[in-house]
Amino acid sequence: xxxxxxxPPTSSLDKKLLEEALTHPAYYKNNNNNNNKLxxxxxxxxxxxxxxxxxxxxxxxxxxxxxxxxxxxxxxSANVSNEKLARVAVRHGLHHYIRHDNNLDDSLLHEIEEFAxxxxxxxxxxxxxxxxxxxxxxxxVESLAASICYDLEFDLQKFWVIFRDLLEPIVTPKVLQQQxxxxxxxxxxxxxxxxxxxxxxxxxGAKHIATxxxxxxxxxxxSSDQSKDIxxxxxxxxxxxxxxxxxxxxxxxxxxxxxxxxxxEIEGAKxxxxxxxxxxxxxxxxxxxxxxxxxxxxxxxxxPIDGGLSIEGEDKSGKKEAENSAASLCKSGNLRVGTASGNxxxxxxxx
Numbered sequence: 244x245x246x247x248x249x250x251p252p253t254s255s256l257d258k259k260l261l262e263e264a265l266t267h268p269a270y271y272k273n274n275n276n277n278n279n280k281l282x283x284x285x286x287x288x289x290x291x292x293x294x295x296x297x298x299x300x301x302x303x304x305x306x307x308x309x310x311x312x313x314x315x316x317x318x319x320s321a322n323v324s325n326e327k328l329a330r331v332a333v334r335h336g337l338h339h340y341i342r343h344d345n346n347l348d349d350s351l352l353h354e355i356e357e358f359a360x361x362x363x364x365x366x367x368x369x370x371x372x373x374x375x376x377x378x379x380x381x382x383x384v385e386s387l388a389a390s391i392c393y394d395l396e397f398d399l400q401k402f403w404v405i406f407r408d409l410l411e412p413i414v415t416p417k418v419l420q421q422q423x424x425x426x427x428x429x430x431x432x433x434x435x436x437x438x439x440x441x442x443x444x445x446x447x448g449a450k451h452i453a454t455x456x457x458x459x460x461x462x463x464x465x466s467s468d469q470s471k472d473i474x475x476x477x478x479x480x481x482x483x484x485x486x487x488x489x490x491x492x493x494x495x496x497x498x499x500x501x502x503x504x505x506x507x508e509i510e511g512a513k514x515x516x517x518x519x520x521x522x523x524x525x526x527x528x529x530x531x532x533x534x535x536x537x538x539x540x541x542x543x544x545x546x547p548i549d550g551g552l553s554i555e556g557e558d559k560s561g562k563k564e565a566e567n568s569a570a571s572l573c574k575s576g577n578l579r580v581g582t583a584s585g586n587x588x589x590x591x592x593x594x
Contacts, residue, residue, distance in 0.1 A: 256394045263287060264386040267343040267379065284386035291385030294392045295323050298403050299410075307416065314416065321370055321414040328384040329376035330369070331409055333362040337383055351377065368412055370422045375470050384409075425479035432486065433457060437522070442478060444471045455482035462486070512567045516544070532562065
């Protein structure tokens with residue numbers, strides 16, 4: 244890595260301050276003067292963390308007036324995360340200017356080079372990469388932010404005009420929607436289907452391993468030499484792929500037989516269907532009158548999962564009886580997830 248410093252982002256920025264923002268504590272490893280250690284990026288990184296948080300928060304608040312605090316928090320996290328800031332460092336070549344006097348561990352240097360190689364092949368914004376982002380890269384971006392803000396006498400508006408270009412592209416709500424975290428997506432998908440999911444992390448020597456279990460069955464596993472979180476992320480990606488493949492058959496079949504006896508009891512079927520939906524953590528069934536002729540009613544029941552399913556019952560002399568009739572049809576069939584898109588719920592009579 245080059246011992247020189249990059250061109251200053253502002254004409255007035257002191258070179259010594261820029262050097263401090265890019266100096267790793269290891270630079271002074273062979274120097275016994277403890278005061279020198281104050282000139283590493285650590286103090287500036289502390290300041291830059293707050294500066295970036297405030298500047299990005301202000302931008303998001305003004306740019307997205309319709310978003311609530313939860314959504315703004317998620318956007319802020321995505322824009323100032325280690326993943327995001329480490330990519331900023333690589334895309335602007337800042338990793339070439341880290342001052343360390345050849346005292347950095349070889350393993351850390353290898354991590355930086357491996358991460359830089361992956362980022363160089365990315366075309367779009369990536370929120371959840373498969374390689375761990377070295378924290379040192381995010382740290383120097385934060386310390387650089389602090390040095391600029393300090394030089395501008397903490398004028399946040401002037402700081403943002405300069406630093407925003409470094410952070411581009413800014414993560415937007417659309418990007419967050421397009422790239423949800425795989426672990427979150429896996430949990431939500433299994434919850435919708437009434438399935439239990441568990442990710443078990445473990446270690447084998449220096450390797451981090453994560454295995455995904457759905458309803459107690461192992462469906463995916465992956466590993467990482469870098470961290471437990473990366474292993475879990477990659478395992479969740481594999482699990483989502485496996486679930487999408489098997490959804491129309493084994494994984495997607497959802498038996499909701501109500502267990503009615505041979506006399507085909509219709510009374511109470513609605514209550515039993517509600518109990519099944521609660522157990523599987525599905526939304527409550529929705530009942531609707533489809534036909535009304537005199538004192539005769541035909542009711543349908545819909546379970547609003549993804550594409551939804553609607554089953555129509557038989558003619559009955561009361562609305563309650565019509566609803567029970569629709570619910571009771573689940574006695575003789577199964578609900579099955581799976582069309583070409585894997586979204587819709589279909590009714591399949593038992594053979």
